[in-house]
Amino acid sequence: MANENGTHFLELKQVESFYGKIQALNGIDLYINEGEIVTLIGSNGAGKSTTLKSISGQVQPKTGTILFDGTDITKNAPHQTALSGIAQVPEGRRIFPRLTVRENLQIGAFSVKDKKVVSERMERVFGYFPRLKERLEQKGGTMSGGEQQMLAIGxxxxxxxxxxxxxxxxxxLAPIIVEQIFDIVKEMNKEGMTILLVEQNAFQALQIANRGYVIQTGSIVLEGKGSELMTNEQVREAYLA
Incomplete structure (x- = not known):
């Protein structure tokens, strides 16, 4: 359901993105409503990460429009997109390995000057990831892959x-850690967080998603409710077999 003014929370209209002369996205149309979990599934090189990078400003779309919360963010630099309220957890986590858990989290709140607010947000993170509180003074690079993923989300x-x-x-990540991460994603969503999830583990992603899109060679080829895509023969053969 769209917002009261008839617009979607996030909307991509005919977005085309390139790496040099190589076209990575071919007129992507995609939307997310506030409070949804929407997943984007596809094989390696299909354009999933490029879609996120186009939204966050790491890749500038050549044509098309990206609207977020009623504002055109198509040409935003990454820091402007972050300040507008979009946070991205990159593939491969990319924490700062030589910094402590505390320092990594503080970097996440780079725009906040009030130390009390930073502390409150840190406590909220610990509510989702108690293990990070136990590792507060540990360097990020010495933690397990699962802990690093928790830190990246935190x-x-x-x-x-x-x-x-x-x-x-x-x-x-090990299957048991994957279950924990997806449980936390569901919990965050129940508390009101809108989530765009790019995931090769299509089964896990579609289980928790309200809606999903399938991307192939830079084009959206299927869309629907998560439950519908789970039973779609084309999706089952390509991603759930």
Whole structure:
């Protein structure tokens, strides 16, 4: 359902993005309503990460429009997009390995000057990830992959985003840790967080998503409710077999 004014919380209209002369996105149309979990699934190189990078400003779309919360953010630099309320957890986590958990989290709140607010946000992160509180003075690079993923998500939450974008959060993690991460994603959504989830683990993603899109070679080829895509023969053969 669209917002009261008839617009979507996030909307991509005919977005085309390139790496040099190589076209990565071919007229992407995609929308998210406030409070949804929407997943984008597809094989390696399909354009999933490029879609997130186009939203966050890391890749500037050549044509098309990206609207967020009623504002055109198509040409925003990454820091402007972050300040507008979009946080991205990148593929491969990319925490600062030589900094402590505390320092990594503080970097997530780079725009906040009030130390009390930073402390309150940190406590909120610990509510989702108690293990980070136990590791507060430990250097990020010495933690397990699962703990680093928790830290990467926690760092994004320190921005208090309106929209959280997760790029392959299950990559390289043991199944039991993947379950924990997805449970926390569901919990965050229940508490009001809007989430765009890029994930190769299509089964896990579609289980928790309100809606999903399937992307192939830079084009959206299927869209629908998560439950519908779970039973779609084309999706089952390509991603759930």
């Amino acid at each position: 760092r994004a939450l320190m921005m208090k985003p309106k929209l959280l974008m997760l790029d392959e959060p299950s990559m390289g």
